[in-house]
Amino acid sequence: MTRFLGRLGGWCARHGRIVLALWVVAAGALMGGSLVFGSPVSNDVTIPGTDAQRAHDLMKTGFGPGYGSGGTVQLLLYSADGPLIDERRKRAVEDALDRLRAMPHVVRVDGPFRRGGISSNLQIGLIGIRMRGHDGGKLAEITSALSKAADPARAAGIEVVAAGSASPADKELKTGPSEIIGVACALLVLVFAFGTLVAAMVPIFTALVSVASGLGVIGLLGHVMDVPKQAGIMATMIGLGVGIDYALFLLSRHRRLLADGVPVVESVRRTVASSGGAVVFAGGTVIIALSALMLGGFPLLRTLGWITGISVVAAVLTSITLVPALLGLLGHRVNALKVPFLRGGGSSGTGWAGLGSWVARRPWRVLAASVLVLAAVAAPALALKLGPLDNGYGAQGSESRRAYELMATGFGPGANGPLIVVAELPSRVADQGDPVVDQVVREVEHVDGVAHVATPEVNTSGRSVLLQVVTDYAPSDARAAGVVAEIRAVSLPGVGVHVGGEVAALTDAGDRMAERTPLVIAVVVVLSALLLLLAFRAPIVAVKAAVMNLISLGAAFGTLALVFSTGLGSRLVGMDPPVSSSYVQTLFFSVPIESYVPLMLFAVLFGLSMDYEVFLLTAVRQAYQRHGDNARAVAEGLGSTGRVITSAALIMVAVFVAFIAYPDPMVKTFGVGLAAAIAVDATLIRGFLVPATMVLLGRLNWWCPRWLDRLLPNLSVEGEEDEHDAAPEPERQLVGA
Known part of the structure; x- marks a missing residue:
């Protein structure tokens, strides 16, 4: 060589x-x-063979926009001067919702004036935007455009912050x-x-x-x-x-x-x-x-x-x-x-x-x-x-850190990393009011550390039910992984319970x-x-x-x-x-x-x-x-x-x-x-x-x-050629220096 x-x-x-x-x-x-x-960059965190991956795969089958191949963007609203339900502020928020619904690739917008969409003090609200057909590699640009569409709310004195679902380690890293x-x-x-x-x-x-x-x-x-x-x-x-x-x-x-x-x-x-x-x-x-x-x-x-x-x-x-x-x-x-003054090598x-x-x-x-x-x-x-890093460890003053803190204050620390529970059912059910679905919801609600279970959604085949579960713990809290394990341990005849979401995926x-x-x-x-x-x-x-x-x-x-x-x-x-x-x-x-x-x-x-x-x-x-x-x-x-x-x-x-x-x-x-x-x-x-x-x-x-x-x-590795060549003395001086 x-x-x-x-x-x-x-x-x-x-x-x-x-x-x-x-x-x-x-x-x-x-x-x-x-x-x-x-x-183009990707944040494909698929882990074949894990329970979180199984939950993610089930999410793609008939649960509507925003799950699986779609996407969800969240905007946090904060009114420091009074409640969001004040007539002037509410009208400004509704104008922003109308503009958001008109944005490309947006198929559903859930406003803050709904169950679970506004904090108990009525000053922090959450807008959920479900999308389909967008370029996943341009989510940052899309989120910025959606946030801009909420300017009517800002004009009314309401702070609007885009919430990132990913951890700081998942953000696109640019040279600087x-x-x-x-x-x-x-x-x-x-x-x-x-x-x-x-x-x-x-x-x-x-x-x-x-x-x-x-x-x-x-x-x-x-x-x-x-x-x-x-x-x-x-x-x-x-x-x-x-x-x-x-x-x-x-x-x-x-x-x-x-x-x-x-x-x-x-x-x-x-x-x-x-x-x-x-x-x-x-x-x-x-x-x-x-x-x-x-x-x-x-x-x-x-x-x-x-x-x-x-x-x-x-x-x-x-x-x-x-x-x-x-x-x-x-x-x-x-x-x-x-x-000058440096002798160097x-x-x-x-x-x-x-x-x-x-x-x-x-x-x-x-x-x-x-x-x-x-x-x-x-x-x-x-x-x-x-353990996982959540946006609570982001740079102070950054938009993601501000959104994290607003979410935790208004809806609890677990809202920053909700669990997605998908249960495979033994037989087809007609709707979310089926006794089997109710039983799944009750079992999950009784798990220690579960703060809230959203209204269940049944897929188009009637063979799976999806629950969004908010725990008492932040995504970076080790106890959140314990809640994942407890939910996976739920045992019901013929029902297979799988847990996905950021916390579950990082745990796996x-x-x-x-x-x-x-x-x-x-x-x-x-x-x-x-x-x-x-x-x-x-x-x-x-x-x-x-x-x-x-x-x-x-x-x-x-x-x-x-x-x-x-x-x-x-x-x-x-x-x-x-x-x-x-x-x-x-x-x-x-x-x-x-x-x-x-x-x-x-x-x-x-x-x-x-x-x-x-x-x-x-x-x-x-x-x-x-x-x-x-x-x-x-x-x-x-x-x-x-x-x-x-x-x-x-x-x-x-x-x-x-x-x-x-x-x-x-x-x-x-x-x-x-x-x-x-x-x-x-x-x-x-x-x-x-x-x-x-x-x-x-x-x-x-x-x-x-x-x-x-x-x-x-x-x-080094030196054999020189040993056979002429003028070996410089090499001796070099190595023996």
């Missing part, structure tokens, strides 16, 4: 203008196409200032790392081209398949991080070779042949980890995993083609525009080498101390609180993922270990690397629990407490973490952590193969990679921390978890734990049974 990558890198360096033009045209065409033709902040922070780190503006701009430009290409592909894929709304933001986060990091690794190697007097094209060839192989293997581990989400049993998560992997593929491709092209075009000008890494030597002299003590610190960081993970999703999590973890760990085994032909190193990555995951989950589950940092990351909270609750209020987030974080972090493992191990192996002294090899490997890995980690952390400012709670949880894990991984784990264990293992690090050695294909 190294020979192929070397030839590819050399060709790109010699034909830089062609490669650069092709990438710019490709990125522009893909992004332009997604902008011109649109980037977080990406700009992340790129700016990364540029600052690169300037300090390299000391020149030109060198700092190479990884930034490469990453932007990579992200643009990936987002363009993802946007166009939305026309032929369901693309989750979260895909764009996740691809941007991961694509920026790995795109800048991979280019950084290559650029650092290239500049050191140039400093040793190697000609430009030859330096690029060697760089791509060596560090390019590490990039390919590192990217492969990220893609493997994301692809394993296909086993999670949740279609949304499965699609989100492999689509996010597109950004990683783009990052790898730009790193081994566009970066060499830019380096070939720039030549020695890559070191132009030096920043010219340091020899003696500080990190000194740390490696210090660890090598006391491995047992370093190992014990590292384990204790990491255990303390991971311990809070035991308190991790999983959590149960399904909890069931599949061990399988996903096992597959990711085994496949990643196998990839490392192919790369290094060292089974102990491969297994140890997988274990080290699991440790960094513990740090991520511990940090998430501290910030969100215990509430110690929820306000620091911009989460707003409920309006009704006490003073103490506003200081420390817990926020549930969506049930799919830990599994997604596991896949992403396992892959990203493996990047640093690959780069450190390749440097240690090169040094060990040169002189055979294990402790010295560990020190030299840490010395030659410490500065680069630290810079790469700082960039990753900067990018992920920038996304914490994003208003969406789901993005905040990912930002906190990813930043914490990368910071711990690049410092405690790669700086202390990994070197200590490698020193203690000695020659066992690179031991491989002869039978296994014969079976493994002859692959190389």
Whole structure:
């Protein structure tokens, strides 16, 4: 593989203008196409085989508009100056209802002046709008138009707010200032790392081209398949991080070779042949980890995993083609525009080498101390609180948060996430007054936690009855899931009771993922270990690397629990407490973490952590193969990679921390978890734990049974081509620096 990558890198360096033009045209065409033709997104949360899915399927069969393939939009009305039934206000509301009934695709409008449509104080009302034949991908635009149609009510002094039925994690996520902040922070780190503006701009430009290409592909894929709304933001986060990091690794190697007097094209060839192989293997581990989400049993998560992997593929491709092209075009000008007082990449890494030597002299003590610190960081993970996020955790002042609070005040917290109960009947019934229907209603009403059961609806076949059930609990309250279980436990002769709706679907999703999590973890760990085994032909190193990555995951989950589950940092990351909270609750209020987030974080972090493992191990192996002294090899490997890995980690952390400012709670949880894990991984784990264990293992690090050695294909991550080529001295100076 190294020979192929070397030839590819050399060709790109010699034909830089062609490669650069092709990438710019490709990125522009893909992004332009997604902008011109649109980037359809979906929030298909179907979970085959679950009770909530069965209820949803039954909803489609003859229950009229607004169920199944239709849609429902709700508008909240609030009159601060008096009751809605005041003659002037009532007339204005009725004018708004007439305008709503005339809107396209609207087939039924239920006004507030009905049973259950107005609060007990007569100041909060609810308009229900049922639709059919509309474009589900444009629900936000349709809702905005419907809200605008209610302007007659606003003219009468009534507040009109559109209620979103989805959770904050379901909202369409659009790019914004977080990406700009992340790129700016990364540029600052690169300037300090390299000391020149030109060198700092190479990884930034490469990453932007990579992200643009990936987002363009993802946007166009939305026309032929369901693309989750979260895909764009996740691809941007991961694509920026790995795109800048991979280019950084290559650029650092290239500049050191140039400093040793190697000609430009030859330096690029060697760089791509060596560090390019590490990039390919590192990217492969990220893609493997994301692809394993296909086993999670949740279609949304499965699609989100492999689509996010597109950004990683783009990052790898730009790193081994566009970066060499830019380096070939720039030549020695890559070191132009030096920043005063910054030495940049010219340091020899003696500080990190000194740390490696210090660890090598006391491995047992370093190992014990590292384990204790990491255990303390991971311990809070035991308190991790999983659950659905409702609009009560949205940004203070947002329309969805305001609608949530009005709904809870006027109709109870459970009205923000009603349950849809569909009962299959043993025989056909004529109408909702049938004794069997009455019996179903009574049984559901007697379930603890049920606040209200709406008038039942019987489908056209007379074989199913639908009940809208409001519980005493908000959708994010764990007790709401208990009510779901109690209703499902209702037993009547010949009647099958199924519960759907947001709360039931998220409960089933959590149960399904909890069931599949061990399988996903096992597959990711085994496949990643196998990839490392192919790369290094060292089974102990491969297994140890997988274990080290699991440790960094513990740090991520511990940090998430501290910030969100215990509430110690929820306000620091911009989460707003409920309006009704006490003073103490506003200081420390817990926020549930969506049930799919830990599994997604596991896949992403396992892959990203493996990047640093690959780069450190390749440097240690090169040094060990040169002189055979294990402790010295560990020190030299840490010395030659410490500065680069630290810079790469700082960039990753900067990018992920920038996304914490994003208003969406789901993005905040990912930002906190990813930043914490990368910071711990690049410092405690790669700086202390990994070197200590490698020193203690000695020659066992690179031991491989002869039978296994014969079976493994002859692959190389880094450096084999250079070992057979002329001028080996610069390589010795580079690795041993």
